[in-house]
Amino acid sequence: MRLSKFPLHTTKETPADAEVVSHQLMLRAGYIRKLGAGLYSWLPLGLRVLQRIEAVVREEMNRAGSLELLMPSVHPAELWQESGRWQQMGEEMLRFKDRHQNDFAYGPTHEEVICHHFRQDFRSYKQLPVSFYQVQTKFRDERRPRFGVMRSREFIMKDAYSFHMDKDDLAREYLNMREAYTRIFTRLGVDFRVVKADSGNIGGAASEEFHVLAGSGEDLLAVSDSGPYAANVEAAETLPSEQPRAAATAAMEKVSTPGQKTCEQVSKFLDVPLTGKVKLLVVQGAEGGLVAIALRGDHQLNEIKAARHPAVASPLRLADPADVQRVFGCEVGYLGPVGCPVPLIADHAAAALADFVCGANDNDHHLRGVNWGRDCAEPESLDLRMIAEGDPSPDGQGAIRFVRGIEGGHIFQLGRKYSTAMGLSVLDDKGASVTPEMGCYGIGITRLAAAVIEQSFDAAGIIWPDAIAPFRVILCPIGLDKSETVRVAVETLYGELLGTGVDVLLDDRGNRPGAMFADADLIGIPHRIVVGDKGLAGQQFEYKHRRADKAEMIAATTAAVLEKLGA
RNA sequence: CGGGGCGUAGCUCAGCUUGGUAGAGCGCUUGCUUCGGGAGCAAGAGGUCGCAGGUUCGAAUCCUGUCGCCCCGACCA
Numbered sequence: 001m002r003l004s005k006f007p008l009h010t011t012k013e014t015p016a017d018a019e020v021v022s023h024q025l026m027l028r029a030g031y032i033r034k035l036g037a038g039l040y041s042w043l044p045l046g047l048r049v050l051q052r053i054e055a056v057v058r059e060e061m062n063r064a065g066s067l068e069l070l071m072p073s074v075h076p077a078e079l080w081q082e083s084g085r086w087q088q089m090g091e092e093m094l095r096f097k098d099r100h101q102n103d104f105a106y107g108p109t110h111e112e113v114i115c116h117h118f119r120q121d122f123r124s125y126k127q128l129p130v131s132f133y134q135v136q137t138k139f140r141d142e143r144r145p146r147f148g149v150m151r152s153r154e155f156i157m158k159d160a161y162s163f164h165m166d167k168d169d170l171a172r173e174y175l176n177m178r179e180a181y182t183r184i185f186t187r188l189g190v191d192f193r194v195v196k197a198d199s200g201n202i203g204g205a206a207s208e209e210f211h212v213l214a215g216s217g218e219d220l221l222a223v224s225d226s227g228p229y230a231a232n233v234e235a236a237e238t239l240p241s242e243q244p245r246a247a248a249t250a251a252m253e254k255v256s257t258p259g260q261k262t263c264e265q266v267s268k269f270l271d272v273p274l275t276g277k278v279k280l281l282v283v284q285g286a287e288g289g290l291v292a293i294a295l296r297g298d299h300q301l302n303e304i305k306a307a308r309h310p311a312v313a314s315p316l317r318l319a320d321p322a323d324v325q326r327v328f329g330c331e332v333g334y335l336g337p338v339g340c341p342v343p344l345i346a347d348h349a350a351a352a353l354a355d356f357v358c359g360a361n362d363n364d365h366h367l368r369g370v371n372w373g374r375d376c377a378e379p380e381s382l383d384l385r386m387i388a389e390g391d392p393s394p395d396g397q398g399a400i401r402f403v404r405g406i407e408g409g410h411i412f413q414l415g416r417k418y419s420t421a422m423g424l425s426v427l428d429d430k431g432a433s434v435t436p437e438m439g440c441y442g443i444g445i446t447r448l449a450a451a452v453i454e455q456s457f458d459a460a461g462i463i464w465p466d467a468i469a470p471f472r473v474i475l476c477p478i479g480l481d482k483s484e485t486v487r488v489a490v491e492t493l494y495g496e497l498l499g500t501g502v503d504v505l506l507d508d509r510g511n512r513p514g515a516m517f518a519d520a521d522l523i524g525i526p527h528r529i530v531v532g533d534k535g536l537a538g539q540q541f542e543y544k545h546r547r548a549d550k551a552e553m554i555a556a557t558t559a560a561v562l563e564k565l566g567a
Numbered sequence: 568c569g570g571g572g573c574g575u576a577g578c579u580c581a582g583c584u585u586g587g588u589a590g591a592g593c594g595c596u597u598g599c600u601u602c603g604g605g606a607g608c609a610a611g612a613g614g615u616c617g618c619a620g621g622u623u624c625g626a627a628u629c630c631u632g633u634c635g636c637c638c639c640g641a642c643c644a
Contacts, residue, residue, distance in 0.1 A: 012605065013579050013593065017637050037636065091568095143568080146638090261644065279644065303642095318642065332644045359644085460604095478603060514604035521604090532603070542603095 001471065003507045007044065010519050020216045022453035023148030025462050029523045031449075038145025038153030040446075045523065048470035049449050050156065054135055056187050056467060057158050057443055064180035066131040066160050071113045073137050077103030079112040083421045094141050106139040111414070111440060114161040115422035118436075125165050125428045128436065129173060133160035135445065150406065150450040151218065160441040163419070165428065170437040174206060174413050177441045181210050181409050188448065189465030190455055193405060195221050196231035198304050206413040207235075210443075211405030212451035221405045222387045227397025234304055236387035237394045240348035250355040250369030252338070258364040261333030263297040266366055270357060274298040278350050278358040278370070280335035282324050282342070284313040290327060293384060294337055294346035296353065300386040309382070311343055334359040338367055338376045346372075351381035406451040407444070414438040453524075462524030463546045466566070471505040473497070473565055474525040476516045478532030480508060489556065490531040493541075496558040502565060521546065527565055531556075 009030040018024040026032045031046030042050055058068065077095070080086035085093075086105075094106040107113065114132060122128070135158050145153050160177070164170040178194070185192045190212045197209040209232060211221060222236040223229065231237075260266045267274045277297030283306065285291045291311050295301060307314040324332050327341055336358035337344055357368045372378050391400045416435050418424075425433045449468075456463045466472060475497075477490040490506065497504040505525060507516050520528055528551075530542035536556060543564050544551035554560045 009577095010605095011578060011594080016573090016579070019638085034636095143641090144638095263644075281644065318644090321644085324644090335644070476603095482602080512602055512604090512606065514602090514606080516605090517603080518605045530603080534603080 001503075001505050003505060003509050006505070008519065008523070009043070010522055018148060020147045020150065020450075020454065021457055022150065022216075022450035025453055025457060025522070025524075026148060026450065029462060031523075032149060034148075038142060038151070040149050040152055040154075042446075045470050046449070049464070049468055050445060052468040052470070053188065053445050053448055054156075054158070057135070057184055057445065060180045060184045060187070061133050061158070061160065063183075064131075064176055066133045066162070066180075068134060069132050070134050071107075071110050071117070071136065073107050073139070075105050075107045075113055077105060079116055079422075080105055082423075083112050083115075083418060085112070092140050092142070094139050107136075108138055108140045109442075110134070110136070110159055111161065111418045111438075112422065115418050115424055115438075118163060118419075119422065119424050122163070122424075122426055122436075125426055125434070128426065129162060129164045129169050131160060131162035131173065131439075133158060133441075147216070147218075148450060149446045150454075152446065155447060156445040158443040158445055162439040162441075163424075164437040164439070165426075165434060167413075167415075167437055170413050170415075170439050171206075174411060174439055177411050177439065178208065181411060181441070181443070184443065185210055185212075185408065187467050188452060189467055190408075190448075190452055192408065193221065193223065193230045193403075195223075195405070196235050197410065198232060198235040208411055209405075209407050210409035210411075212408045212448070212455060213403060213405050214451065214454040215404055216454050217404035217406040219405050219407055221403050222400045223403055224393035224395070224398040225401050226399075227393055227395055229393045229395045229397065229400075231387075231394075233387055233402070234302065236400070238348065238383050238385055238387050238391060239394055240381065240383075241352045243352075245352050245372075246354040248354055248369075248371035248374055250371075252367055252369045252371070252375045254360055254362075254365055254367055256364060257334075257366045260364075260366070261331070266357065267297060270366065270368065272357050272368070276353065276356055278337065278346075278353060278356045280337060280340070280344075280359060282319040282328075282332070282335065284317040284319060285343070286311055286313050290319050290323065290342045292335070292337070292340050292342050292344040294344060294350040294379060295385055296347065296349040297357075299347060299349060299388065302384060302386045305384050309345060309384075311345070328361050330359070330361050330363045334361065334363055334365060336361055336367055336370070337372075337379065338370060340376065344377070344379050345384065346379035346381050347384040348381050349385065351379050406447065406454065408448045408451050409441075409443040411441045412439060414440055457524075460518070461522035464524045464526055466526050469524065469526050470503075471525050472503045473527040473529060473561070474505045474507060474520045476507050476513070476520060476528060476530045478513055478530060478534075481510050483533050485536055486531055486533060489536055493529070493531065493558055493561065497561065500558075500562065502562070529561055 011028050014024050015027045032040045093108050138157050139154050142153050162173045193211050195209050197207045220233045222231050222233050260269045263277050263279050274297035278294050279297055281293045282290050303316040306312050307316040321332050339361055354371050355369050358370055360367045389402050419436050419438050428434045453462050477486050494506045526546045528544045535542050539556045540553040541556045542551045543554045
């Protein structure tokens with residue numbers, strides 16, 4: 001491609017409304033342009049990157065035995081009503097009516113649609129297992145789109161769905177996809193981690209996320225400092241202490257704590273560590289009523305874990321303070337397990353405390369020297385809290401530290417949630433009806449483009465890995481319109497590179513060298529060849545990798561250039 | 568959804584407090600000179616000041632409404 005015929009719109013100034021570097025650089029380098037909140041156009045340069053990513057994804061999906069198809073982005077409401085998600089999805093799903101006043105949704109995901117097609121055509125165990133994928137535009141009406149294409153409303157996703165006769169075969173395919181994803185992320189040249197995940201409202205059992213590690217990532221990951229453990233903090237389990245609970249030594253005592261409502265205040269006021277305090281959160285119960293949850297003072301509730309408890313309403317909702325006042329007879333801030341008027345469950349760490357401090361269920365008063373089993377009922381003890389930095393890794397190897405990641409892929413074993421809801425069934429080899437097991441597997445194509453940049457840039461601009469660079473090499477002729485020698489040399493090289501199938505960009509705009517180099521660096525082409533009279537005098541081109549500090553001289557031949565490109 | 572902020576030239580922004588006929592830098596066009604890390608000089612083109620209403624002799628500026636965009640927060644005990 002000749003830059004004289006390729007619209008390249010770069011800017012020196014950083015757009016005001018871009019927060020993260022990937023967003024800034026994609027705008028500055030002319031990869032994307034904003035159309036509205038969470039809506040971006042991909043300019044020719046940017047589209048090339050998307051197509052590169054898609055190509056890698058397609059190759060590996062095909063290799064893994066998945067079959068590409070294409071489903072509509074607009075879905076009839078009936079399908080979503082059938083699965084129950086028409087109600088569940090909430091505002092995130094964009095809904096509209098057609099001219100006949102029928103309801104439709106712009107598909108945020110395609111489980112319902114693929115299930116519908118499956119039941120149209122699949123009858124026999126002989127047709128299973130089967131796996132389909134598509135690369136399709138999705139729309140999720142995010143409450144707050146941000147960070148450019150990293151969290152946009154419209155985005156391109158590769159989503160795949162597999163169908164199986166039993167759980168074992170689903171587990172096999174899950175591993176197959178896990179390997180395919182690992183190959184994809186490796187080929188894209190990113191530093192990534194596979195982490196245990198919560199399956200969210202999509203439902204199902206096993207689930208892992210592929211995270212591109214980056215400080216600007218929106219997800220917090222709990223990883224072991226010395227073992228393989230890695231989980232999204234939402235999903236990270238915590239272990240009960242191996243030490244038995246200490247024996248009670250203190251007598252329970254009511255103390256006045258006027259105005260001390262938070263754990264921090266009480267801790268300071270009574271001079272006891274946060275780790276010696278039990279706090280009580282009150283949430284809506286599953287069947288009306290309230291449920292109390294006891295946590296150690298320094299711990300945070302994990303809402304996902306709590307909502308899984310059968311007595312707790314799902315999704316989790318904190319109790320209205322007025323209801324708490326009515327039932328407990330005191331303000332939130334003075335709640336405690338002694339005389340707790342509602343069912344109580346406790347996190348392992350809170351249940352392991354002895355001689356602890358807690359609210360007295362009486363305004364402006366707390367209790368100290370409280371012990372489970374003696375002063376109040378022994379609680380049901382389970383894992384309810386967020387994992388914290390410094391906690392032992394749940395697999396017993398090392399301690400937890402937090403890192404940030406960008407979720408680029410997610411694999412699920414869905415089980416039969418959708419196949420049941422959508423009425424799928426096939427006959428097995430004995431003629432019995434079986435509801436197939438399902439898996440689903442997603443990769444955020446547009447998000448990955450941004451994620452790669454978050455990991456690979458410098459002060460001058462983007463640094464693309466070879467695998468997804470819009471062009472592999474850029475030719476920068478110095479004094480193109482003055483020197484016939486340069487013109488002939490660069491045109492020859494350009495033609496020969498094209499002939500070998502290399503994606504080559506020729507900067508034939510006649511710019512000054514500084515402007516040429518600045519653009520080349522900003523748009524992030526990994527290899528650069530400078531052709532100038534100086535070098536040609538010694539039969540040499542100048543080669544520089546985008547990451548290298550300095551250029552080097554190579555023989556002025558196409559073969560020497562190809563060798564540098566690793567082609 | 569709650570809170571805050573911003574809409575003025577293609578881009579980044581000033582002007583608004585104290586109403587008086589619209590500005591800078593970058594970019595763009597033309598010419599000359601330059602030519603190995605975003606060149607210099609000169610001459611130009613380019614804006615219904617988001618939109619609608621109101622106040623006023625007069626509104627980018629004041630008032631009301633509306634639309635769009637950005638940021639923070641969304642659960643604490």
